[in-house]
Amino acid sequence: xxxxxxxxxxxxxxxxxxxxxxxxxxxxxxxxxxxxxxxxxxxxxxxxxxxxxxxxxxxxxxxxxxxxxxxxxxxxxxxxxxxxxxxxxxxxxxxxxxxxxxxxxxxxxxxxxxxxxxxxxxxxxxxxxxxxxxxxxxxxxxxxxxxxxxxxxxxxxxxxxxxxxxxxxxxxxxxxxxxxxxxxxxxxxxxxxxxxxxxxxxxxxxxxxxxxxxxxxxxxxxxxxxxxxxxxxxxxx
Amino acid sequence: xxxxxxxxxxxxxxxxxxxxxxxxxxxxxxxxxxxxxxxxxxxxxxxxxxxxxxxxxxxxxxxxxxxxxxxxxxxxxxxxxxxxxxxxxxxxxxxxxxxxxxxxxxxxxxxxxxxxxxxxxxxxxxxxxxxxxxxxxxxxxxxxxxxxxxxxxxxxxxxxxxxxxxxxxxxxxxxxxxxxxxxxxxxxxxxxxxxxxxxxxxxxxxxxxxxxxxxxxxxxxxxxxxxxxxxxxxxxxxxxxxxxxxxxxxxxxxxxxxxxxxxxxxxxxxxxxxxxxxxxxxxxxxxxxxxxxxxxxxxxxxxxxxxxxxxxxxxxxxxxxxxxxxxxxxxxxxxxxxxxxxxxxxxxxxxxxxxxxxxxxxxxxxxxxxxxxxxxxxxxxxxxxxxxxxxxxxxxxxxxxxxxxxxxx
Numbered sequence: 001x002x003x004x005x006x007x008x009x010x011x012x013x014x015x016x017x018x019x020x021x022x023x024x025x026x027x028x029x030x031x032x033x034x035x036x037x038x039x040x041x042x043x044x045x046x047x048x049x050x051x052x053x054x055x056x057x058x059x060x061x062x063x064x065x066x067x068x069x070x071x072x073x074x075x076x077x078x079x080x081x082x083x084x085x086x087x088x089x090x091x092x093x094x095x096x097x098x099x100x101x102x103x104x105x106x107x108x109x110x111x112x113x114x115x116x117x118x119x120x121x122x123x124x125x126x127x128x129x130x131x132x133x134x135x136x137x138x139x140x141x142x143x144x145x146x147x148x149x150x151x152x153x154x155x156x157x158x159x160x161x162x163x164x165x166x167x168x169x170x171x172x173x174x175x176x177x178x179x180x181x182x183x184x185x186x187x188x189x190x191x192x193x194x195x196x197x198x199x200x201x202x203x204x205x206x207x208x209x210x211x212x213x214x215x216x217x218x219x220x221x222x223x224x225x226x227x228x229x230x231x232x233x234x235x236x237x
Numbered sequence: 238x239x240x241x242x243x244x245x246x247x248x249x250x251x252x253x254x255x256x257x258x259x260x261x262x263x264x265x266x267x268x269x270x271x272x273x274x275x276x277x278x279x280x281x282x283x284x285x286x287x288x289x290x291x292x293x294x295x296x297x298x299x300x301x302x303x304x305x306x307x308x309x310x311x312x313x314x315x316x317x318x319x320x321x322x323x324x325x326x327x328x329x330x331x332x333x334x335x336x337x338x339x340x341x342x343x344x345x346x347x348x349x350x351x352x353x354x355x356x357x358x359x360x361x362x363x364x365x366x367x368x369x370x371x372x373x374x375x376x377x378x379x380x381x382x383x384x385x386x387x388x389x390x391x392x393x394x395x396x397x398x399x400x401x402x403x404x405x406x407x408x409x410x411x412x413x414x415x416x417x418x419x420x421x422x423x424x425x426x427x428x429x430x431x432x433x434x435x436x437x438x439x440x441x442x443x444x445x446x447x448x449x450x451x452x453x454x455x456x457x458x459x460x461x462x463x464x465x466x467x468x469x470x471x472x473x474x475x476x477x478x479x480x481x482x483x484x485x486x487x488x489x490x491x492x493x494x495x496x497x498x499x500x501x502x503x504x505x506x507x508x509x510x511x512x513x514x515x516x517x518x519x520x521x522x523x524x525x526x527x528x529x530x531x532x533x534x535x536x537x538x539x540x541x542x543x544x545x546x547x548x549x550x551x552x553x554x555x556x557x558x559x560x561x562x563x564x565x566x567x568x569x570x571x572x573x574x575x576x577x578x579x580x581x582x583x584x585x586x587x588x589x590x591x592x593x594x595x596x597x598x599x600x601x602x603x604x605x606x607x608x609x610x611x612x613x614x615x616x617x618x619x620x621x622x623x624x625x626x627x628x629x630x631x632x633x634x635x636x637x638x639x640x641x642x643x644x645x646x
Binding site for chain 2: 010011012013033034035052054055057058059087088090091092093094096097110113114116117118124127128130131134135138141142143144145146147149150155157158159160161162164165168171172173174175176177178179180181182187188189190191193194195197198200201202204205206207210211214
């Protein structure tokens, strides 16, 4: 797999910067994101965002504090927040809907998460671990949830009907009367040409390189799949 | 019951105050430029190609939050499927296609589509703006070259694609970077005239859908969960109707239920999210469970006496449906059926509950609801089980739709 070279810094971060975790550079990366000006316009500190925030009800988390901390320019405090705090956000954007300043604290959190991941912060490895199955699917076929992922050992709290969904799956999927859905390992049949194009997008945008840096084991699996599919598509042309 | 106006008790809640005096006031007084006008200017300058809605798409015009018009295409549509729906709630897309067949509408469902990849992005951050925009444009371009207009099934894809459309319109350097990548994969930068969600398509066709109803649903009390990424991401693009909640809340989903003759009960936490959380449903499950039970299911049942929760998006349907059983551990004995608006409409219009609506994949008990609707689900179940045996014996599956022979891309 070839590596990308030029990086347009305010559009996306450079995977070669994984490990660069100086607090000031993290804050600068957040503030130089193209979307930053769109998500922060000032803050009254009114707390309307936190008042309707679902995560505020169940976690030690407040979108008001996220916005205030970033606006304060206290880089160390921002860095500390990126380690765990911002990952409580449910990304529902209720805060954005309500803010009288048209801020989007949820949008700000998304920029911060992206910076945390692309700089390989410690918490990211822990946070992404349960995410491996989704990442493998999204990187290899562009689907994020597939029928074979609903297994009772992974979702025991979903109750006694879940085993039905995972047994005899191929026949039950065949009984869905839409051709593209009659598969088990992807949500719908994805043509090899489509995955081929997706791989080019991931390569050109540094996503494959990022995965190589932050999860080498997953990358190894993905790289094999990518190589096999590329060989298949290119030999059929 | 909420039909034309909002319940008095809920009207006095803080949320309604904020909705009226903060959100709408601020949005209306400080209107952002209409991205579609800027898109037209870019097209006129030869900067981008636009996927236009044509007469062949048989558009119907509606009003959005700011009183702007939006044309919703109803025909010749390219299904931008949802991975969560196709993977976990298969009756969602099949119900859409079943209605399209019934109405004789033309569509294309094929294999040259990726998901928007935005669930993973919101949950893990392992992507970036250029990748998201490139994935969006690749799918749009695929629809463009087929001559069909993209219909977005998933709420997160809908919200994400509206964001990507707006950012692409606003930022030349993003357009240039995406154009460079599209060139590498043999495609062009194209942007649709409108980003259209299936619930909008269902909304504008609600009278035709309601005319197909064969089961009386007037005794069914529904509660609507509007999906966050449908109405809170790029809220100015959402359909509002003065006849639905006095124009104070989004109209899709509620309007189709009213058109079908069902009751739509108001409840005080209607605006809350479902608890999906993107990463929470996988890695912070106690949050998803607690929030969906405490803030949605409990309120829908105890306050609104709901017979069924009606959704308009992927993760919400899963979260609300799957997280009820575990509540028994804390004495919550709820068993509220959960399904999408289009599935409820299909049931009301006589679609087979097993073969078409695929209700058997839903976890919370739906049998009492179907009994109340007068649907003989036992016969459907028996026919389905017999059909599974036939498939095991090698019978070719029945199809609502088979893609045309696919040409290499």
